[in-house]
Amino acid sequence: MDELDLLKKDWKKGNSNYPKLSYNDIYKMILKKSSSIVKWIFIISLLEFGFWLSISFAFKGSVYSNKIDELNINHILIPITIISYAVLIYFFYLFYKNYKNISTTDSSKTLMENILKTRKTVKHYVIFNLASLFIGAFIGVFYNFNHNPEFSSKLELASASGEVFKFYAVIFMVTLLVIGVVIGVLLLFYWLIYGILLKRLNNNYKELKKLES
């Protein structure tokens, strides 16, 4: 006899061996919270959003932000802030839409495709955050060069001693290094969270794709 038929015979017999949950047991269950992957992606994106927001608030009124005020670059800073928040809110909307669109009644493959679409949104979101960090840092350095009196006096000192190139090079390297470290840490963080969260789903999706090829 076929191995699976042997299993099937036993499978059908086993109907009475399962725990029997009462109406109340099941009723209590539907009141509980889901812990599905999709939900976690959504929650993590919310937490991240909160994280960036609280960082920007934390800087408000600090010595650093006073310095920025002195630089008088609000005409640039305000539009940039508005645009970046508009983009963040748009992402936020996408996350929510993806979350709502995911339906367990689709075929497994469709469902996985939809979740991976969500992951793509996450990826774009990460790229956006990192890119804005990068651009922000360079704008900051650029404005310091041009508008920061402290900076200009140091530059004058450097040019007096004939070390202008060295001065620029050091500034450039330090900026790159700091940005590199920050981006590295963030990438590691994203990789850990989303990588672990989606590992199993990815494996299963690959398996289904393999069947089709």
Added chain:
Amino acid sequence: MNKELEHSFVELLEKHQNIVHKVCRLYTNNYDAHNDLFQEITIQLWRAYPKFRGDAKFSTWMYRVGLNTAITLYRKSKRTINTQDYAGVEFKIKAEDYDDTEEQQLKTLYKAVHQLNDIEKALVFLYLEDKDYKEISETLGISSVNARVKMNRIKTKLKAILNP
């Protein structure tokens, strides 16, 4: 959501709960994990229930949501042993596990099925539930030819385990 909907759902699920238990049986290997998965499938079923129009049978609809939850949405808790990384791993069944008696054979079979990957388990599950290849292919989103090919491979795999 209104009370009437809640009531009709819980009643239907109470009646058909074995389907969910069976999914849990294939995808988990201990009591706690079984309960975890049962809970998550129940929540997913409840969330999808307003969209259930009755054009499919309730049980068919349950297969779909149950399997989708098990292979797609569910985050295995640490308590479960990870069995999805099947590729390349030999079955860890020792010679003494094998016995001619049917019961021993069944035990070995269940052990083997537990070591299949998530997709293979889904195929086995639908097969055990007497679903035809059309339904299997619709549930998983692959062609029925591929479902049949894959099923035959699984059978060969299981045969090899039972007759080393």
